[in-house]
Amino acid sequence: MSPSNEDQETVRIHIMGKEYEVPKGLTMMDAIEHSGYRLIRGVGCRGGFCGACATLYRLEGDYKLYADLACQKTVEDGMYLMQLPFTPAGRKTYDIEEIGRDGNPLLENYPEVARCVSCNTCTKACPQDLEVMDFINEAIRGNIENVASMSFDCIQCGICAARCPAEIPHHHVAQMARRVYGKHNLPKSDHVAARVREIEGGEFDESLQEITSLSREVLEERYESREIE
Amino acid sequence: MEELLYYPGCSLKDTAIGFEESAIYASRQLGIELKEMERWNCCGTVYSLTADNLMKQLGPVRNLVHAQEEGYEKVYTLCSMCDNTLKRSNRLVKNDPEKLEKINSFMDREEDYLGEVTVKHYLELLRDELGWDAVREPVREPLKGLNVAPYYGCMLTRPKEIGLDDPHNPTVLEDFISSLGAEPVDYPYHSECCGSYNTVEKKDIVLKQAGKITSSAAAAGADLIITSCPLCHYNLDTRQSEYIRRENSSKPVPVLYITQLMAVAYGNSDVCKFDKHAIDPREALALENKALKER
Numbered sequence: 263m264s265p266s267n268e269d270q271e272t273v274r275i276h277i278m279g280k281e282y283e284v285p286k287g288l289t290m291m292d293a294i295e296h297s298g299y300r301l302i303r304g305v306g307c308r309g310g311f312c313g314a315c316a317t318l319y320r321l322e323g324d325y326k327l328y329a330d331l332a333c334q335k336t337v338e339d340g341m342y343l344m345q346l347p348f349t350p351a352g353r354k355t356y357d358i359e360e361i362g363r364d365g366n367p368l369l370e371n372y373p374e375v376a377r378c379v380s381c382n383t384c385t386k387a388c389p390q391d392l393e394v395m396d397f398i399n400e401a402i403r404g405n406i407e408n409v410a411s412m413s414f415d416c417i418q419c420g421i422c423a424a425r426c427p428a429e430i431p432h433h434h435v436a437q438m439a440r441r442v443y444g445k446h447n448l449p450k451s452d453h454v455a456a457r458v459r460e461i462e463g464g465e466f467d468e469s470l471q472e473i474t475s476l477s478r479e480v481l482e483e484r485y486e487s488r489e490i491e
Numbered sequence: 492m493e494e495l496l497y498y499p500g501c502s503l504k505d506t507a508i509g510f511e512e513s514a515i516y517a518s519r520q521l522g523i524e525l526k527e528m529e530r531w532n533c534c535g536t537v538y539s540l541t542a543d544n545l546m547k548q549l550g551p552v553r554n555l556v557h558a559q560e561e562g563y564e565k566v567y568t569l570c571s572m573c574d575n576t577l578k579r580s581n582r583l584v585k586n587d588p589e590k591l592e593k594i595n596s597f598m599d600r601e602e603d604y605l606g607e608v609t610v611k612h613y614l615e616l617l618r619d620e621l622g623w624d625a626v627r628e629p630v631r632e633p634l635k636g637l638n639v640a641p642y643y644g645c646m647l648t649r650p651k652e653i654g655l656d657d658p659h660n661p662t663v664l665e666d667f668i669s670s671l672g673a674e675p676v677d678y679p680y681h682s683e684c685c686g687s688y689n690t691v692e693k694k695d696i697v698l699k700q701a702g703k704i705t706s707s708a709a710a711a712g713a714d715l716i717i718t719s720c721p722l723c724h725y726n727l728d729t730r731q732s733e734y735i736r737r738e739n740s741s742k743p744v745p746v747l748y749i750t751q752l753m754a755v756a757y758g759n760s761d762v763c764k765f766d767k768h769a770i771d772p773r774e775a776l777a778l779e780n781k782a783l784k785e786r
Contacts, residue, residue: 366505380532380550386600399532403504427546 273339290317290343291332304347310334313417316389319343329421330389349420351431354438362442366404372435375401377428384422384432390415394422394432401435407447409439495616496563497525498554500573501533502721507570509764510721510748514569514613516762517753520629521621528566530557534573537688538580545594551580552594555608556601565609567616569750571646571720574612578653581610612647614663614719614749615655623670631758633672637776639752640676640713640744641665642704644723645684658682664717667749671756678711680704685726694733697726702734705744714775715745717752724748729769745772 271286275293282297291308295301306314315332322340332345354371361367369375375398384394397412413436422432460466473481495518503511518525531554539547554577558566568574584591585606595603617626641664648654648661656663661682665675683704686697705727708716718724728746735743747755751763755776765773 378533378550379535379546380553381546382549382553382598382600395532396530399501402533403501405504 273337273341275337275339276342278344279342284337286337288337289333290319290330290335290337290341291315293337294332294343294345304332304345306333308333311417313419314347315345316347316349316419316421317343317345318421327387327425329387329419329425331417331419334389346421346424349424351420351423351434353431353434356438358441358445362406362446366401367442368401368406368409368435368439369404371438372401372431374428374430375435378402378430379428381427383425383427384430387421387425389419389421390417392416397436397439398430398432401439406439406443409436410443413437413440492519492522492524494524494526496558496561496566497527498531498534498558498566498568498573498577498610499527500568500570500721502570506767507721507724507748509751509762509767510569510719510724512762512764513748513754514750516759517750517757520753520757521625523616523621525567528554528557529561534570534576535580536572536576538576545590545597548580548583548590548594549598551577552584552591552604553598553601555581555610556598556604558608559604560602564607565611567611567613569613569719569748571612571644571718572722574610575646575653577610579650581606581608582653612655612719614647614667617667618663623666626667626670626753627672630672630756632756634752634756635672637673638676638712638714639668639673640678640708640711640716641668641681642708642716642718642723642727642746643682644718644720645682645687646720648682664749668717668752671752673752673756676708676711676713678707678713680707685720685723686730687722687726690722690726690730694730697730698734698737701726701730702738702740705731705734705746706741709741709744713744715747715772717747717749719749732769743770745770745775747772 272283273286274281274283277294277297277299284293284296288296291301291305304315306312310331310333313331317330317332317335319328319330320326320342321328321338356371378395378398380395380399382395384398385392388394392415393412397409400408400412416433416436418433418437420433423430426432499511515525533550534554535547535550541547568577584594584604591604591606643661643664648656648658651658668675680703684700685704686700689696705716716727718727724746732743735741745768754760754762760776765771
């Protein structure tokens with residue numbers, strides 16, 4: 263992967279308008295770092311889960327504006343990219359105990375969902391390939407369960423909100439739906455309550471005490487040799 | 492059972508759930524299964540009159556694309572506003588290939604709309620395809636002696652290019668009422684605007700309209716009013732009850748969706764969800780209808 267390797271196949275990309283030549287096969291994030299940028303924002307888990315590295319790009323000769331996660335998408339020749347680590351979008355404060363028992367809390371808290379003209383730009387922009395416009399329509403109809411299940415894989419990157427001509431904060435609407443649904447509709451999980459009782463009963467105090475008294479070296483050794491599925 | 496493609500619209504999934512459930516029930520009594528579209532979005536609510544802004548046509552046209560994708564030539568509506576918006580957008584793109592091309596080009600993920608889908612309101616299905624005799628056939632609880640005021644509002648009959656009846660002297664609701672064994676009530680405000688969306692910001696306008704329309708129907712002897720528009724229903728039902736409280740006036744006239752009246756006549760009022768109404772129609776229905784009273 264060394265840039266001095268002459269046999270290495272490279273692609274030409276533009277980062278925020280400046281051209282770079284980078285090895286083929288890198289993710290957008292690796293390519294940005296390879297080109298000398300140090301990422302402080304716009305980077306998170308590097309595993310496609312946290313949604314911090316939302317990136318917009320265009321390809322030469324293609325009118326479409328694409329969006330993807332920098333840690334997941336590999337660079338292509340002629341790619342113009344720009345990171346969008348944060349999208350300003352109003353998020354409501356609410357009491358989860360109080361909302362969602364009746365009425366349509368999504369429409370009440372985010373009345374702008376009714377501005378949707380079904381242009382589908384949000385869906386086209388979603389790096390998770392969610393049917394964003396369809397779940398906004400479910401929000402208008404007050405179907406919290408459908409919003410929750412259709413938006414389950416949302417990683418809150420916010421690109422939908424940045425692209426929406428109706429200025430809807432889709433990801434916050436969907437998050438509210440999942441929280442309300444989880445709070446009021448899903449059955450309580452007995453094993454979590456049982457485990458909380460165990461913890462409160464002091465069942466793990468001893469092992470916690472032991473582990474906090476260990477040295478860094480021993481902890482690292484235990485971490486490295488741990489059994490994982 | 493014949494399967495017809497059905498576009499519900501947002502209100503029928505929420506505030507007007509009794510409209511949808513009674514329609515599904517009543518249709519089955521007529522041998523028809525309303526098959527809800529697999530994918531649909533808001534109709535657009537109000538047809539956009541801005542000729543150069545096609546953004547507002549995307550919603551209605553996308554629904555027509557979905558109907559086309561599902562392989563149907565006709566899609567049936569219940570809500571008057573959805574019916575109006577879908578029909579007018581459909582008419583716009585059918586008559587203007589340039590605008591259709593622009594919309595198709597914008598919606599680059601879907602197949603192109605070919606302009607071949609027809610939108611039909613449920614009342615057109617009853618009148619033109621099944622006929623009033625067929626509507627009468629499943630009646631088990633004849634509504635004899637029940638005086639019903641038809642309320643058309645604006646959206647069913649106007650503009651005349653897409654209206655399903657004469658905009659000045661419509662008769663489809665009167666025929667509908669007669670076919671169920673009830674008496675249609677003649678009153679001057681059957682096509683008067685209910686006040687529409689003023690109900691949000693200028694409630695007083697709507698209180699006045701609702702009071703005028705419903706008290707006129709009551710004065711003409713109406714036991715209840717029927718409509719096929721969820722917004723008209725809200726205004727005539729909820730705002731009427733507020734008007735009556737404020738003015739301390741006449742007895743309330745319950746407002747039913749057309750298919751709720753069918754469901755009652757066909758012997759099942761449970762599907763009507765009358766508990767969602769501001770003015771509960773059960774008393775009026777039971778008092779005026781011996782058969783129902785006995786049950």
